[in-house]
Amino acid sequence: MKRLLEIEFIKLWNSRSSRILIISYFALLSLISILTTIDFSFGKIQFRLAEQGIFNFPYIWHINTFIAGVLKIFIAIVIVSMMSNxxxxxxLKQNLIDGLSKKEFVxxxxxxxxxxxxxxxxxxxxxxxxxxxxxxxYKTASIIFTDTEFLLSYFVKLVGFFSLCLFLGMLVRKSxxxxxxxxxxxxxxxxxFGLLNYVLPDNSEIPGKIxxxxxxxxxxxxxxEPVSRFNAVMTLANQVGEDLTRDYTTHWYEYTIVIIWTLFFLFFTYITLKRRNL
Structure with a gap:
């Protein structure tokens, strides 16, 4: 494993575009703190995000992992570019000539x-x-470490998404x-999803489940989405008679689905490379 990682790090270090994208990604993650200074205005309702509790524990674990998940496209570009290069x-051909198996490459x-x-x-x-x-x-230890499971969700989400990018990069070749x-x-x-809703009877739960x-x-x-947890959004919803109660928990079966897809993408990345004439 160490040897394989060393090979990949050397390739990335020698790619100027990859270095720039990786640095940009982590720089943008750092700039999440800028959200504390943003003011929003909806008609006569004005509020600052930092005053709506989004930086309170434990909600901050949810909002930050959600925002960071949106920014993952930067690393996605690195991965598909890495495959294209x-x-x-x-x-790729040189690595295989030097003794790296296709399984080890994937x-x-x-x-x-x-x-x-x-x-x-x-x-x-x-x-x-x-x-x-x-x-x-709120800064007591019991509150600080509540909802840290969003970090696990974030990690699994990244591994799954990047595995999809790896598969597409191998399949299509061009980034x-x-x-x-x-x-x-x-x-x-x-x-x-829209087709299922059109074909199946109204109020059917089948499209959503599929x-x-x-x-x-x-x-x-x-x-x-964490937006419905904002104090201002909940207040506005209550004023117009809307119920924004959501289940924000990540359930075991949701992890299982993503893990299965991750293994699927990894397997077919290998199958694609194995059957390809280099």
Whole structure:
């Protein structure tokens, strides 16, 4: 494992674009603190995010992992570019000539995915803890470490999403096409959901249940939207008679679905490489 990771780190270090994207990603994660200064205005309602409790423990674990999850596209670009460069720079063929098996090649990429995900999780955990200790009104240990399971959800979400990018990068070869295909995949999932709603009877729960099993949606389900937890949003909803009560918990079966998809992407990344004539 160590040898395979060393090979990948050397490749990334020698890629200027990858270095810039990785630095940009972690810089943006650090800038989550800027949210504390943003003022929002909805008609006569004005509020500052920091005053709505989003930086209070334990809510901060939810909001920060959700925002960080949106920024994962930067590392997705790195991964698909990494796969594209393997073909354009002929390093894939050279690695195989030098004795690296196709299985080891795929594992080296997956190990890198896991390392990226782990480093990102540790980084966002550190940023969140610092912001919470500065801005939170509640700082007892029992409250601080409540909802830290969102960090696990964030880690699993990153591993699953980056494994999907790894598969698309191997399948399509060209990074721009791979990212485009990722966007099309997202659109197709929603079109499929819309088709199910159109075909099945009104008020049927079947479309929603099926939708949860699709790859990109299953990744989204690991960290549900946190906006409805804001004090201002809840107050506004109550004024218009809306109930925004949500289940924000990540259930075991949601983890299971993503893990199965991750193994699926890893397996077919290997199958694609094994059957490809290099």
């Amino acid at each position: 393997e073909y354009s720079n002929k390093t 594992l080296s990429k997956f190990y890198m995915v896991v390392v990226f995900s782990l480093i990102s999780t540790i980084f966002i955990a550190t940023v969140t803890l610092i912001l919470g200790l500065i801005y939170s009104d 721009a096409f791979a990212l485009g295909f990722l966007f099309i995949w997202y659109i197709l999932e929603w079109l499929f 939708f949860k099993f699709l790859p990109i949606q299953s990744l989204s389900n690991l960290i549900k």
